[in-house]
Amino acid sequence: MSEEQGLWRPSGRRVAEALVAALVPVAACGVALGGLTAWVGAGKAGSPPRIAVSSGRVLLPYGDSTQTAAFFDVANAGGADDRLVRVTSTATRGGIALSRHRAAGGGAAAYKADVDSVPVPAGGTLSMSPHGADVTLRAAAGWRAGDLVPFTLHFEHSAPVRTFAVVVRPGDRTR
Structure with a gap:
């Protein structure tokens, strides 16, 4: 028996199977790396929340009531979620609360419930x-349509944002 006859050589089929088996994890890693590269390139990897507040409006109380609501649009251009946890104002009477309207049983009725926070999703x-969601508050005496009311919105992760809300009549569709 010659030395050449004693050497084992893989068949062409076995070599092809081994290459295919090695190619699958390499391709999966390449796809994952490409996705991560695109995510980092878009500036989303590890970016904190970036909060902007706009379109503040507060309803003019009706009749003898001082109870009213304020509404804001809160945009988060960052890569991480945040939460609105509190709203304050020096121009209101008493406490201010975050609340949410919820449907009760089959959508026939709704009720308002105070909430501890409201989510502001990343990129949303x-x-x-x-x-x-809204902000419930007691209006100060003398508010008129068009007045500006100062508010500070406090977030779980972002710095507080100072803004104004314009006093509007209920049913006024202008923002």
């Missing part, structure tokens, strides 16, 4: 409305 917007 929280648009407060009378049918969703």
